[in-house]
Amino acid sequence: MELPGKNILEVRALHKTFGGVVAIGHVTFDVEEGQIVGVIGPNGAGKTTLFNLITGFLPPYQGDIFFKGKSLRGKMAHSIASLGIARTFQNLQVFTNMSVVENVMTARHLQSRAGIFGTAFRMPYSRREEKHILEAAMANLDRVGLRDEAFAPPLSLPYGKQKLVEIARALATEPTLLLIDEPAGGLATHEIEQLARLISEIRGGGITCLLVEHRMELVMGIADRVIVLNFGMKIAEGSTEEIQSNEKVIAAYLGEKF
């Protein structure tokens, strides 16, 4: 077994119920810095709930979540974002009342300071900041290959590119941990290959990725470790090879009889 690196995220006995239904049942796992960790499981396994708990959208919960050694308990979603956790959404949450580049500019919120007074009077620092925001947004659009679509309304883009808008927006917050929720849903095979390359590049840039996905081909291709959830319980954890030959996982995906 390898020596454990530094854990960026530690989930401890995380438990969440919705009116008696266990959505996440005492789940414990670690995410090592610089890795791509896949979270897989059949529909309804609690993957998205797990994401919503980590990013502060579903308080309260039992157990604890530590990010860089600090508990996230009781923190509001926007302050969790300010710690360096960014995410995309399974059901796209692109701001459709803005252009593509404005979507990404909005995500430079944490890197800028100007308030109502500064912006109303167009103070020099506010104008300087605005210029930096635009530059940074364009750089992040470059990263996902959307520079040409910068000034288009997001709804005019194909679904796959709208997903890239979300990834660019998440990257613009300069996260250290990126949570990607079902990026391959609705994508064609060649788009999934591009996406896999993009996620590897993101990790190459030093950003740890936690990836929820039920399309196996994406996860198995790029993940360093895989966590398998079923009915809210962690049923397996390990390398992609270990997971592929794990009987519990095969049963969960294909049914007990197989």
Add this chain to the structure above:
Amino acid sequence: MLLCAVALMPLVAKSPYYITVGNFIGIYGIVAIGLALLLGYAGQVSMAQAAFFGIGAYTSAILTTLTEMNPWLALVAGAMIAAGTAGILGVPLLKLEGHVLAVATMALSIVIYTLFVEWAHLTGGYDGIGGIPGLSLFGFQLKSDLHYYYLIWACVVAVFVLSHNIVHSRVGRALRSIHRFSGGSEMAAQSVGISPAKYKVQVFMISAFYASIAGSLYAHWIAFINPEPFGVFISILMLIMITIGGMGSLWGAMVGSAVIVLSGEFFRDIVPKVLPGAAGEMEHIAYGMILVLILLFMPAGLVSAPDALKRWRARISQKSDWRE
């Protein structure tokens, strides 16, 4: 160009009547711009704008008649009180959403209106406050409606420009990002570090600040106030204005203010002459009719008229193609 039109209007239209109408358009326009920021950009409804308008008017009236405070200082004091009220009450109020928020702000409007009526030893009750001194600017005493016309429209331009700057900035994007009925998403906003609660309260405070300034200008210009123009009906009228003009734009607020004031005057003065026996309430029917027509045929407001016209033309030409 529009600026020139506003500046030259009094020279062309000699009648003082038009100047009075222009003043009302400007005053309501300031309130409407604030409401456009709140509702049009951040998606938070308020039926309390007339109350903030009243806070400005009453603060100015009370402070300048009872304590002989400098009117400009009183104007600032009113705006601070209005923004402070919005800031304190906005924290719990803006946790509410949609219809519930509308009803809660309406309740606030009623409470403040009741204060204007019942706190009689300060506000004069239904009799109101008279003899409010005029404003002076660099030693120049503003006397005529025309003087106020230029002051009010200078304020409109200032408020418009400041709001325009806010909208096209980091703050403006944050506001649009939380407007869930026009394509924003509070969840996504939070995921990039924006606190929806903070921006909702801030923009509520700005809208109250603007409304209060408009109220102070109104009080000094008319020199007399009573509770009537600060009731819930006026709050609703403000909402109608920005709906008619077009919510997603600051121009819409000004267009809406102009349409409502002009059509109000038209129906109050002209219709009774044509239809003897038609009472002053005609204007309310007119507001309702205009609102319904706009919602049916131009839901994005009058500012979207050029687009709507283009679409309509395209449809016509398509039809004629088909006939050929």
